[in-house]
Amino acid sequence: MSCLMTFVKTNEMIKEEMPRLVNLTVNKDREVTPTNNTTLNLYPTTSLSPAKTFTADLQHQLYLNMRSKPQDQAVDPELWEILKAKFEKP
Numbered sequence: 001m002s003c004l005m006t007f008v009k010t011n012e013m014i015k016e017e018m019p020r021l022v023n024l025t026v027n028k029d030r031e032v033t034p035t036n037n038t039t040l041n042l043y044p045t046t047s048l049s050p051a052k053t054f055t056a057d058l059q060h061q062l063y064l065n066m067r068s069k070p071q072d073q074a075v076d077p078e079l080w081e082i083l084k085a086k087f088e089k090p
Contacts (some may be wrong), residue, residue, distance in 0.1 A: 006082065011055060014062055021065060021072065062064045063087045 063083040066072045073080040 003017065006086075010059055010079075010082050010086065012053075013076070013082065014058060016059075016077060017062070017079060020075075024069075024072065025065070059083065060087060 063086070065085060066080055
């Protein structure tokens with residue numbers, strides 16, 4: 001698989017998985033710290049940096065999140081393998 005195809009596939013998977021991962025994180029945080037009538041507004045942030053850098057940062061955040069949560073790795077092993085290949089040194 002070419003680098004561009006891997007990048008495109010990773011971006012697609014991030015877009016598909018991000019809402020689920022945010023939901024998992026919020027639910028996990030609620031288990032630890034119950035909140036009363038708290039609303040979280042989650043919107044993509046606009047950055048002055050190029051979109052490529054922003055996407056790379058999101059990919060790295062997703063990698064770090066999944067690295068610490070084996071249950072997320074098990075839910076989407078294909079995404080986990082792509083992120084590992086991108087961010088872990090051989």
